[in-house]
Amino acid sequence: MAPLPPLLPGEPWLRALLSRCSSHAHLAQAHASLLRRGLDQSSPHLFLSACTALGLPLYALSVFSLSPHPHPLSFPLALKAAASLSDRHVTPQLHCHVILSGLSPDLHVSSALLLAYSSSSLPSALQLFDEIPHPDPVCWNTITAAHARRGYMDRAQSLFDRMPRPNVVSWTTLISGYARSGAPAAALAAFRHMQAQPGLRPDTVSVLAAVSACAKLGDLRSGICLHRYALRGELFRSVPLTNALIDMYAKCGSVTTAMEVFEAMPERSVVTWTTMIAGLARHGLGEEAVAVFERMEREGPAPNSVTRLAVLAGCSHGGLVEAGRRVFEATTAPTVEHYGCMVDVLSRAGLLREARELIEGMPFEGNAAVWGSLLAGARSGGDEELGAFALGKLTEVEPENCGNYSLMSDIYAGQGRWGQVGMMRKMIRDGGLRKTPGGSSVEVDGLVYEFTSRCSSHPELEGIMNTLAHLSAHLKEMVMGDAQFFS
Known part of the structure; x- marks a missing residue:
């Protein structure tokens, strides 16, 4: 065996060697070379x-x-x-x-x-x-982030308050933690407090977290202010931040602005395309979602499984069965989520037999989304037998979901089978099942107010109810007046 060529002592040659390693295999080869020469230490x-x-x-x-x-x-x-x-x-x-x-x-x-x-x-x-x-600040930020990642925001806030001099990373940790833990209002409040600190400028990560909080709150006004801040600070070059802006505008109902931001991007990632498609689908713009998807196939990166889920959702809301079939059939190794979306596409279009056949041909057990889509389709089509079949499967995977029994009750009511309706209601009552209260939010003078069904804790509740009663009475008068006019 030929002798190995000598290597110069010192670090520069090793730095040069390791800088060329771009994979596990390359690194293993370099390591083997060092071991053979006795230079591994x-x-x-x-x-x-x-x-x-x-x-x-x-x-x-x-x-x-x-x-x-x-x-x-x-x-x-x-x-x-x-x-x-x-x-x-x-x-x-x-x-x-x-x-x-x-x-x-x-x-x-x-x-x-x-x-x-x-x-x-x-x-x-x-x-x-x-x-x-x-x-040092690194230690403070590390221990605070450890609590924030786990959702222990009270402890994270306490540690933050004890910091001698919180820096940008400290504030970003707090803002991101609140945004991830389902407290978007607290995230925005922390961001505004950060902006008031002398010598501190929010960076891309903190602005991204604040934009995500706006999306969850539906706070379009604050989202627009953050967008302007990003433009002034040239943070708009960040693809993840721009993706968050597209998501925020779409979730706040400004789909046109979301599309404008999308079109202005010089570089788009898979997440960018997927976010835009999902935003269109969420607003029932199925044809537009499919058009962006087809454009992505021509111009952009290859769609991933999440992209295909988003466009299938758009096909479902838009009643685009053929487009949905094409996307589903082109999906490599579809997951149960893809099957659930396709079942929803077929069920909404009234193709219940095909939807059931698709479920029966799945290579895995159906989940609540799959059977729930079939049950909703059965309600729309008034198919009592299929509805009972879907409900039976749903009671196995989520027996405590009150909404499933309500859907089946609607099917029976449509058939005039009031005895079965009573039986469904009795099952709900005897099982102690309760429907998850609905919720909504509204922005007034820069503040976001959240309301949930059966909630009576709002300080202005009496005035709100009086206004609703007044509006309801006014609408009734308008309807009666119109009826008399056309009679």
Whole structure:
């Protein structure tokens, strides 16, 4: 065997070698070359960095474990790999290694250790945080984000309030946490508070979280202000933020503006196209959704499974059976969600037999969406037998859903079978089932008010009810007047 060519000592050649590695196979080849030359312990932290950059945490930890005397810079990288695994056994072992190496006081190592514990054991992360004598902003943000990710927003807010000097990352963590945990109003309030802080400018991530909150609230006015802020700060170049703006405009009812934002984008991702298609579908613009989908097939990236779900929803709302068939048949390995959408397309069009045959030919068990679509179609078509069949399946997968029994009751009522209607109502009553209250929101003078059915806690409820009664009486007078005019 020919002798191996020598390699120059030092880090530059290793940096150059690792910079050319773009896959697991490339990295393994480089590692094998180093092992054959006995150079595998030459700056191992650089190799660990390459492993984490390529998303190979197990490989990184295996390389770390082979180092008899790890470089101090190797510990944060190994802990970063452990954090991505969320393995509650690996981090304590690395923690012991840190203590034995005498690196516990190092703030960079402590920050990495805190991140690793935050992904696997929140109590251990809190204990470690309390033991750090002077936590830096990275430590504060890490422990706050760990609580926000889990939805513990009261604790996250408490930690945030204790921070000596919250930075942009701190505020973004809080805003994103509120937006994800179903508190969009609190997310927007935090964003406005951030804007009032001297020396702080919201970045792309914080604006994106605030835009998402506007979408959930239906707060178009605040959404427009955020859009203007993004344009002034040149944040509009961010594709994810622009995707969020399209979603916000569509959910707030301004589909035309959503389309204008979409058309103005110089670069569009799969998410961009999917968001636009879903926005059109949500407003019943099935033909427009299909047109954008067909344009995507010609101009854009290849549609993924979520894109096909969105366009199938548009076909369902628009009664576009043939377009739905074409999309469904072109879907590789359709999931139960795709079958559910196609069943809905067929059921809404009155093709109940074909819908049932599609369900019976599925390679897996139907879920609530599939059987619910069939039951809704049976109600529209007045098919008592098919409705009873669908209800039987639904009682197996979601027996506590009151709406299913109500749909079946409507079918019986349409057939004049009042005894069966009474039986459905008795099943609802005896089972202690309650329909989930409906909800809505309305924006008045920049404030968003939320209302739910049977809720009587609004401070202006009496005035609202009086106004509704007045409007109702006024409408009745108008109707009576019209009837007399045309008689």
